Amino acid sequence: MPRYQYGCQDCGESFEKELRMSQSGETQICPACGSDQTRKRIGAVAVTSGGPARQSAPPPRSPFT
Ligand SMILES: [Zn+2]
Known part of the structure; x- marks a missing residue:
């Protein structure tokens, strides 16, 4: 299950x-103050532990010559 990071505005x-995935758009209640003024920060953080996410190198560009 993907994890999402939220920040409380309050x-x-x-x-x-x-x-x-079906819940990812729902408002989450802040566990600290109970506010619903929370914002999703980034998409999904790493699902499993085990090092930083791999970034694939950009594909080689063909020259325009
Ligand atoms: Zn809060």
């Missing part, structure tokens, strides 16, 4: 939630 708490 108290600044940041927390992660494991959500199904």
Whole structure:
């Protein structure tokens, strides 16, 4: 299940939630203050631990000559 990181607009708490894709758009309640003024920070953080996400090198460009 992917994890999402949220930040609370009211108290600044940041927390992660494991959500199904269908739940990812729902408002999450801040566990610290109970506010619903939370924002999803980034897409999905790494699902499994085990090093940083691999970044594939950009494909080689063919010259325009
Ligand atoms: Zn809060």
